[in-house]
Amino acid sequence: MKVLEVRGLKTGYRPKGGAENVLLENFNLTAEEGELIALIGANGAGKSTLLRVLAGLQEPRSGAAEWFGKSLPKIPVNQRPRYAASLFRNFAKADGMSVYDLVALGRHPYTGMFGRLRDEDREAVEHAMTLTGISDFRARQAATLSDGEFQKAMLAKLLAQDAPLMILDEPATHLDLPAAVDLLRLLNRLSADHGKTVIFSTHNIAPVFKLVRKIILLDGRGNYASGTPEQLSEHHLMCSFLRTDKVRVENGNLIYNFDNK
Amino acid sequence: MRIRFAAIALLAGLLFFLSIFLGSVYVSPAEVWQSLTGGEAPLLSQKIVTAVRLPRALTAALGGGGLAVAGLLMQTLFRNPLAGPSVLGLSSGASLAVAVTAMGGTGLVFGYYTQTIAAVIGSTAVLLIILAVARRFADVTVVLIVGLMLSFFTSAVVGLLQSVADESSLKAFVYWGFGSFAGVGTAQMPVFAGPVIAGILLSALLIKPLNALLPGEMHAKSMGVNTGRLRLAVMGITGMVTGVVTAFCGPVAFIGLAAPHFARMTFGSVNHGIILPASLGIGAVLGLLCDLIARRPFADTGIPLNTVCAFMGAPVVIYLIFAGRRKKWLI
Amino acid sequence: MPMLSYLTLYVDRLLSMRFVSAFLFFGLVLIFASCGEPGADPAFRAEGKAEAMPVHHSEGLRIEKTRDGFLVEVRNPRDTAEIYGTYRLSRTKKSSAGGDETVIRIPVQRAALNSTTFVPFFEKIDAHGVITGVSYASRVTNERVKAQIDAGETLEIAGGDGIDTERLLMSAPDVLMAYMYNASDFSKIEDLGIPVIMNMEYAESTPLGRAEWVKLAGCLIDRYDDAEELFEVISRTYGNLHDLAREADYYPVVFSGSKYESKWFTPGNRSFVAQYIRDAGARYAFQHVDGQSNVELDFESVLSTLVKADFWGLIVSDNNEFKLSSLIRMEPQYALFNSFKKGQVFVCNTAKSDYFGDAVLEPHIVLSDLIGILHPDLLPGHDFTYFRPVVVDVTS
Numbered sequence: 009m010k011v012l013e014v015r016g017l018k019t020g021y022r023p024k025g026g027a028e029n030v031l032l033e034n035f036n037l038t039a040e041e042g043e044l045i046a047l048i049g050a051n052g053a054g055k056s057t058l059l060r061v062l063a064g065l066q067e068p069r070s071g072a073a074e075w076f077g078k079s080l081p082k083i084p085v086n087q088r089p090r091y092a093a094s095l096f097r098n099f100a101k102a103d104g105m106s107v108y109d110l111v112a113l114g115r116h117p118y119t120g121m122f123g124r125l126r127d128e129d130r131e132a133v134e135h136a137m138t139l140t141g142i143s144d145f146r147a148r149q150a151a152t153l154s155d156g157e158f159q160k161a162m163l164a165k166l167l168a169q170d171a172p173l174m175i176l177d178e179p180a181t182h183l184d185l186p187a188a189v190d191l192l193r194l195l196n197r198l199s200a201d202h203g204k205t206v207i208f209s210t211h212n213i214a215p216v217f218k219l220v221r222k223i224i225l226l227d228g229r230g231n232y233a234s235g236t237p238e239q240l241s242e243h244h245l246m247c248s249f250l251r252t253d254k255v256r257v258e259n260g261n262l263i264y265n266f267d268n269k
Numbered sequence: 270m271r272i273r274f275a276a277i278a279l280l281a282g283l284l285f286f287l288s289i290f291l292g293s294v295y296v297s298p299a300e301v302w303q304s305l306t307g308g309e310a311p312l313l314s315q316k317i318v319t320a321v322r323l324p325r326a327l328t329a330a331l332g333g334g335g336l337a338v339a340g341l342l343m344q345t346l347f348r349n350p351l352a353g354p355s356v357l358g359l360s361s362g363a364s365l366a367v368a369v370t371a372m373g374g375t376g377l378v379f380g381y382y383t384q385t386i387a388a389v390i391g392s393t394a395v396l397l398i399i400l401a402v403a404r405r406f407a408d409v410t411v412v413l414i415v416g417l418m419l420s421f422f423t424s425a426v427v428g429l430l431q432s433v434a435d436e437s438s439l440k441a442f443v444y445w446g447f448g449s450f451a452g453v454g455t456a457q458m459p460v461f462a463g464p465v466i467a468g469i470l471l472s473a474l475l476i477k478p479l480n481a482l483l484p485g486e487m488h489a490k491s492m493g494v495n496t497g498r499l500r501l502a503v504m505g506i507t508g509m510v511t512g513v514v515t516a517f518c519g520p521v522a523f524i525g526l527a528a529p530h531f532a533r534m535t536f537g538s539v540n541h542g543i544i545l546p547a548s549l550g551i552g553a554v555l556g557l558l559c560d561l562i563a564r565r566p567f568a569d570t571g572i573p574l575n576t577v578c579a580f581m582g583a584p585v586v587i588y589l590i591f592a593g594r595r596k597k598w599l600i
Numbered sequence: 601m602p603m604l605s606y607l608t609l610y611v612d613r614l615l616s617m618r619f620v621s622a623f624l625f626f627g628l629v630l631i632f633a634s635c636g637e638p639g640a641d642p643a644f645r646a647e648g649k650a651e652a653m654p655v656h657h658s659e660g661l662r663i664e665k666t667r668d669g670f671l672v673e674v675r676n677p678r679d680t681a682e683i684y685g686t687y688r689l690s691r692t693k694k695s696s697a698g699g700d701e702t703v704i705r706i707p708v709q710r711a712a713l714n715s716t717t718f719v720p721f722f723e724k725i726d727a728h729g730v731i732t733g734v735s736y737a738s739r740v741t742n743e744r745v746k747a748q749i750d751a752g753e754t755l756e757i758a759g760g761d762g763i764d765t766e767r768l769l770m771s772a773p774d775v776l777m778a779y780m781y782n783a784s785d786f787s788k789i790e791d792l793g794i795p796v797i798m799n800m801e802y803a804e805s806t807p808l809g810r811a812e813w814v815k816l817a818g819c820l821i822d823r824y825d826d827a828e829e830l831f832e833v834i835s836r837t838y839g840n841l842h843d844l845a846r847e848a849d850y851y852p853v854v855f856s857g858s859k860y861e862s863k864w865f866t867p868g869n870r871s872f873v874a875q876y877i878r879d880a881g882a883r884y885a886f887q888h889v890d891g892q893s894n895v896e897l898d899f900e901s902v903l904s905t906l907v908k909a910d911f912w913g914l915i916v917s918d919n920n921e922f923k924l925s926s927l928i929r930m931e932p933q934y935a936l937f938n939s940f941k942k943g944q945v946f947v948c949n950t951a952k953s954d955y956f957g958d959a960v961l962e963p964h965i966v967l968s969d970l971i972g973i974l975h976p977d978l979l980p981g982h983d984f985t986y987f988r989p990v991v992v993d994v995t996s
Contacts, residue, residue, distance in 0.1 A: 085493050089493040096488075100483075100484055101484070102483040102485075104533060105483055105484070106538065109538065113480060116477055116480075116492050119477070121477070122473065122476050122477065123476055123477040123480060124542070162484075293766045293767050316769050316792060317770070320769075320791070321766050322766070444762065451765070454787075455791060456787065
């Protein structure tokens with residue numbers, strides 16, 4: 009089943025009085041149920057912009073995204089959280105909130121008018137906290153969390169939302185390397201075992217090449233490449249992204265020379 | 270949590286009855302009770318209880334509760350622990366509007382209706398300006414300074430009006446500025462209580478979107494909250510409640526700012542499902558308490574309500590801010 | 601004016617809160633005047649078959665005698681186009697407040713007064729025991745009413761910011777007599793079933809115009825003839841004194857008012873203070889300054905007028921005897937005035953005489969004081985009641 013589909017998408021921005029700056033043009037993507045997709049590219053290549061457009065939080069310059077075969081503008085804003093859960097980096101820290109309350113925010117699409125949690129909501133919150141390993145500090149306030157712990161809490165919130173489509177903008181930010189790899193495994197499991205469609209961006213490309221079967225690379229000048237790690241390693245955009253002349257994948261490991269010139 | 274809610278309700282109820290049993294003249298507790306329950310009390314006692322004390326206690330409870338809810342909504346919307354109807358200049362805006370109708374020679378009658386409508390318009394206008402500033406500058410300090418400057422500016426215009434006003438309307442305005450919960454009689458009660466209760470009830474519908482707003486506007490959007498509409502709703506409710514309360518009771522300071530902090534401190538939570546009702550209850554308690562102290566039932570004369578609010582409010586707010594920084598239960 | 605009114609306002613408040621008991625202040629609390637044409641609006645008189653009662657000096661009061669009582673109309677004396685209320689005083693109908701016409705059952709047995717200045721209107725026509733509520737008990741000087749207050753028969757009805765409705769209800773009045781501030785709203789009191797009748801005495805332009813409001817009290821207790829008779833005596837005596845003052849061979853120049861910051865506050869030429877001065881055979885120093893109440897003038901620009909004038913009259917509140925030296929302590933520049941140098945200063949000390957109360961119904965006595973001060977030869981050996989020459993305890 010096509011969970012997400014975009015055709016002929018164009019993103020970019022126009023500074024006041026300046027010329028249009030195109031980030032991405034004629035972008036096509038189809039994401040099936042249970043697919044895990046990684047989005048990579050240099051800083052400013054438009055990864056976050058693309059994810060916001062896919063999440064319905066920003067209007068593209070042209071083209072439109074479809075969720076479950078339905079054009080996004082036709083899905084009422086208040087119903088979208090049931091279809092897609094998203095996590096972006098520019099969240100405020102919500103100092104006074106307890107971890108539990110924060111994770112419980114993910115249940116909003118399912119609770120009633122005043123947000124009262126029912127048993128199944130509490131179960132989902134517990135489950136999400138277990139998956140992210142934060143059950144122990146459920147009572148702590150967000151202000152007392154480290155950045156990494158807060159990131160995990162927000163991830164748990166996303167899991168608690170239990171939407172078929174998950175969009176994550178650099179979810180490994182602030183996480184140490186083992187935690188980042190754990191996260192990737194978790195996303196992998198969510199897609200493989202639970203049929204979630206997961207799209208996320210990252211700078212941490214080594215584990216991605218090892219664990220993710222579909223990668224999209226943006227160059228920030230309108231072009232993109234997409235495919236398996238092997239296909240991508242042969243693409244010229246990959247070389248220019250890594251500023252090297254040769255990239256290859258061996259046993260799932262990405263190997264390339266640093267361009268020291 | 271239930272125990273704490275029960276304690277607040279008990280306290281509010283106690284103060285409510287205390288303000289009905291105590292007044293500037295002595296009515297025996299038995300007669301008060303009979304008047305309340307429809308028993309056979311002397312006509313005079315009945316009138317004093319039902320036409321004077323009951324409306325006043327209701328006004329104090331509703332006014333305090335309404336301002337507290339308005340303060341909470343603003344603190345969440347502006348992500349600013351110092352936001353409140355009086356701090357951000359909403360009360361000043363309402364004051365200015367009332368001053369214009371009272372002293373500006375507009376030919377308008379200084380009646381309850383014009384005064385109320387003017388105050389609602391005044392407070393909403395200030396809120397609009399603050400909101401426009403808040404959208405442009407994310408910096409909390411900028412918003413606070415603009416609110417403060419708006420207060421100064423409106424005070425200056427009020428001062429200008431006072432310097433040209435005739436003595437009688439000036440006196441009425443100055444008395445209004447002292448603040449009092451006695452200004453609502455049985456006849457005006459619907460005009461006062463209607464919008465305030467409506468505002469409080471409507472704010473209950475915002476519990477979920479306000480919670481979603483706590484981790485930021487982007488998060489609220491990702492949770493399907495129409496943030497523009499939420500902002501409008503908050504603006505409408507706070508403007509209406511602050512305007513109506515200010516029109517009838519004068520610019521009551523500090524209750525709206527302090528009550529939500531008390532609520533967060535008491536419950537150790539920022540979840541609006543808890544602190545909205547808690548702020549409402551604590552606001553009612555503060556309103557009744559300040560009114561009781563202001564009336565000084567055992568003395569001959571009272572103290573202006575605003576004097577009491579400032580005496581109690583200012584140190585409390587300072588304490589709350591310090592303690593809040595330490596214990597991290599600020600929004 | 602606003603400055604001063606502000607000042608008096610806060611002083612008022614301080615006094616009412618009893619934070620201060622002995623307090624000296626320059627309350628040139630002021631009242632107003634004009635010499636408009638007396639008499640009632642013919643249109644009002646033409647209505648109905650009732651008989652219009654003559655009103656000679658008051659601008660705001662109109663009275664008709666009806667079959668079972670009176671029809672009273674109260675207007676703003678300063679703007680007679682503004683009607684404050686029409687009251688049907690009836691011996692048969694039940695009282696009802698609100699609506700176009702207030703009905704008040706007469707004779708009124710119990711009355712609450714929103715101003716202590718109304719006390720003499722009842723007491724001087726021997727309506728004893730009628731007053732069951734007064735605004736500020738501490739300001740009542742009438743001995744009989746004071747005794748009633750001590751006995752708990754008369755209650756204080758003023759609260760922090762106006763009327764304390766609980767005490768008002770407790771005083772169980774048949775009517776509340778109040779003065780209209782253009783911002784006042786008595787609908788809340790009418791909602792409690794207490795009819796409110798306006799007494800606009802304070803806004804009248806002449807001393808006799810103020811005194812004539814005694815007829816309103818007369819109507820309320822249904823003893824109109826007694827009130828009319830009292831007023832006749834007052835106005836006849838006042839007229840005789842006025843005639844006497846005209847005999848004076850020299851009309852001294854007199855001013856009133858005081859300095860506050862860089863301003864001189866003086867009653868305008870249409871104030872009733874100015875009227876008193878003119879009626880006492882003197883020239884008012886600020887005759888060219890238009891106004892019904894206090895007007896603020898730049899001190900330096902009026903200094904020459906103040907220096908040259910012969911007499912200075914002022915109203916003070918001082919628990920001790922007010923002397924010439926008290927003035928210099930307030931403002932050293934007062935020593936520049938000729939009136940000061942010659943000791944020709946006269947005061948009314950409201951702490952020792954009921955200028956704001958009884959004096960309203962004794963304009964003839966106030967006038968006699970003024971003639972006794974300005975023309976001692978016309979009233980030799982005059983016994984001063986309200987205004988008296990200040991004790992000269994400094995020489996310059």
